[in-house]
Amino acid sequence: MLELYHFVSGFILIVTYIVTYFLYQFWFTRKFKFARSLPGPTKYPFFGSAISFYGLPNHEATTMVHFKYPITYGTRYTLSFGSRVYFTSTRPNDIEKLLSSTTHLNKGAEYNLIMPWLGEGLLTSQGSKWFHRRKMLTPSFHFKILEEFMSVYNEQSKVMVDILKRDSDGGKKAVEISQYITLCTLDIICETAMGKSINAQREKDSPYVNAIYEFNKVLVDRSLNPLYDFEFLWKLSSGGRQEKKHLKVLHGFTNSVIKERKQELLLARKTEMSQKEGGETSENSEVFMSKKKRAVAFMDLLLNVQAEDPNSLSDTDIREETDTFMFEGHDTTATSLSWIIFLIGCYPNIQEKIHKELQDIFGDDKDRMVTTQDLTQLKYLECVIKESLRLYPSVPFISRQLREDLVLDDGVIIPNGVNFSIFPLQVHRNPEVWSNPEEFNPERFFPENANGRHPYAYIPFSAGPRNCIGQKFALMEEKVVLAQVFRNFRLESVEKREDVLLTTEIILRSKDGLHVKAFPR
Template sequence: MFWLALLISGLLSYLFLIKLPRRMSLLKKLARVNGPPSLPLLGNSLDLSVHKRDVLSVIGRFFNAYGPRFKMFVGLQPYVILANAADTEKILSSQSQIEKSSDYDSLQEWLGLGLLTSTGEKWFRRRKQLTPAFHFKILEDFLHVFNEQCSIFTKVLSKHLGEQPFDVFSVITLCTLDIICETAMGKRVSAQQKTDSEYVKAIYRISELVQYRQLRPWLHPELIWKLSPTGKETRESLKILHGFTDLVIKDRKLERIEMKKHTTGVDKSHEGSRKPQAFLDLLLDAQLTDPTLTDEHVREETDTFMFEGHDTTSAAVSWTTFLLALHPEHQQRVQSELDDIFIDNPERKVKMTDLPRMKYLECCIKEGLRLFPSAPFIGRKLRKDVELDDGVILPSGITVWIYFYFLHRDPNIFPDPEKFDPMRFTREENHGRHAFSYLPFSAGPRNCIGQKFAMMEEKVLLATIFRRFSLQAAERLEDVNVLCDVITRPENGLHITLKRRYV
């Protein structure tokens, strides 16, 4: 009895002398941040227990009621939601506030502690190792992959010619999957031709399962998740995905050993057929000098490239394609620009020198990303207090969500924010705009490492579509349900019709 009484006394002392004062201090600091009323223990969980197609409207309603900064509680955990440039700059420009929120934990089964999910010294070291992967010369090598896969993409699109609407989102997604597999791993999966591939099916399914768990708090505890049917299905998908990546790493190591034999020995016959480096090669190069970089770590980063370089790019290209299909005046201007660039040969491959000339197309991509940023929001777990410009203090320990979807719709920065207007991104219109008012690739130390790669790929894909085809939307934008998932995606695809521009 004595030990039980001592344990209870210690627990009560901890709660009342340490935990409760900390909680009261945190709530006092948050008192100046408005927000919707919350329930005891549940917080605002019931407000958020809606279908994922309704999440954006719920968050939008809160922004309308409380301004571009509000607080809410998910259970007992306090969140501050931001959609203004000044507050966003305070968080994202910080060198210390780099820890992702717990919302990313559900990705760790798949991606481990790679560049997206890690923090602290591990993140800094890995970021430094991976930055050379996006050097101009390496990106130039990837252009060959873009062109080759876009040649297949053109044939796939040609099958949809006519008045019958089809979902362009799913077609584009398969092309971007082919591109990222070859550039990240140096491996062809032929997703555009073999849609029944086990790996292709697994990569689609794992994204759905991650989102399924995120929206169901009762599945967050690890034990419950492992015992659930969806947890079991996740492990089966991961077995396929991790097994595929492990095999690619093993095969690539053997290839590199053979290549080294040919380049260091007498036989020089293979020198002219050097295989272009994939991201995986850079990691294997780093592994030679960094003994802490295990094969498991290499797999983490390779899988992270697969995740971040696939869905995000396909979403950006798909939304821009659909918006141009809705606005023939902007589509015609893009086509005129492409006709001028490819006047020598409309069917030739895209060259690096073509990309800077696609100025209006770039404006369209940027405007598409303004309206539908690939990542609708990001989360940060604050490790230090943050004082905002008006003196409000965001306390350490809370989670901050920055909603790019609403940040990009600030009418003070972007008048008539729902209108598709690529001219917003001309040099003249950009001048003087707050640097943190438009963040399709995030900003600060944890900005997207692959943004140049993404913009390059998006230009090549969109140039492939619009130099050859004219598009018409088969549905209105207001009839498209927008899902606030890991990426900003349409619930039921984006439907268009297609006709050839020239024979």
């Protein structure tokens, strides 16, 4: 009985603490007073706006946030979940005020949910650590270095084209294109980020890819439940246990590659020293040196920094940055490419213009490698990519947690502690900026049409000091993959745009996939 009494007493104390904490937050803090002063769904103590989403499937919640809220509440509104308050705006001037700031650089509270996977890598780190890492990593994305990855983009794209030819059976069978694109981009990112070939396209069932998808789903469930703001409750939940299982796969994969690459780089250094000294190389060294010369992988650059100064980066630091690059350079690019291909397949007239541009550059040669010179000539294709990213930005959510008040141009004060959130899907459909915003029209990005447009009205890669460091990498990869695909196929999308159901995880996806028919050219 005494044990039961202690248990009940402890439980009551915990519940009392939680309720008191949320009631205080709701009634007395500046951020909640601010939240109640602006339009938005009803905010309740403890639950906040979460009640609005209760019982809704992901695709319905996505539609409500991205499409209905701007119509219902206007260009500025607020949300809350537990103790978290969110201010969101579709006004380019407001967005510029936040993203161009060198003060408001801390990511929003929800980015903490990704930290078990990505740690304090470039995406999630704050303050001086972020500044130091950004300065250190920026040279890794210099055009001359990215140019060395062209062979990887081409080789893996060709593998995907060959598999599509086999699986589509001359266009008789529809294929779910995002599955093919995801494995292709995984092969590309593993070679460019880790220096490791994993043949994901040929072997298909990748535990790493599965772990990424499942981790994303778990993360969304956590973000919508205020109780899971408390770490100990999350760890006790089934979602917390699932997260732990997926992290074991994700971290285990990266750690194993770090160990392998360290050994290879050590062997390479020994070989180089041996050759300089005029000595004989070992059999293992000769095998290593006989391997195909490849571009220096992102991980190799980090390992070289560590070798020069062991105190500069730990193995954990290297894993965090590599995992971040793997996530941002794989999942986001795969999703972007899937939406681009789907949209092109919906509009035969636009696809015809792409085919003409490719014909002018490559003629009838479907096998020639795409070069960096070719990329500069793919001007219409680039406009198609940009317009696709306008309608379906891979990253549907950007957020900063304010550490001091932010005063907007019209005098509105957003208090310290509020998360200023931006939904690019809303911003890119703002009718005050974009005429006929639902129309797919690549000509919006012709130079004469884009001239004078507010620079913060289009933010698929974010903007300002914390913009996406890998956007050049992504655009080069996307151009190569698309050039290889559309030199070989004419595509027809099975679904219509209006029938596609959007789901928001970390990435913007289609609920039921994107199916196309691929007819050989």
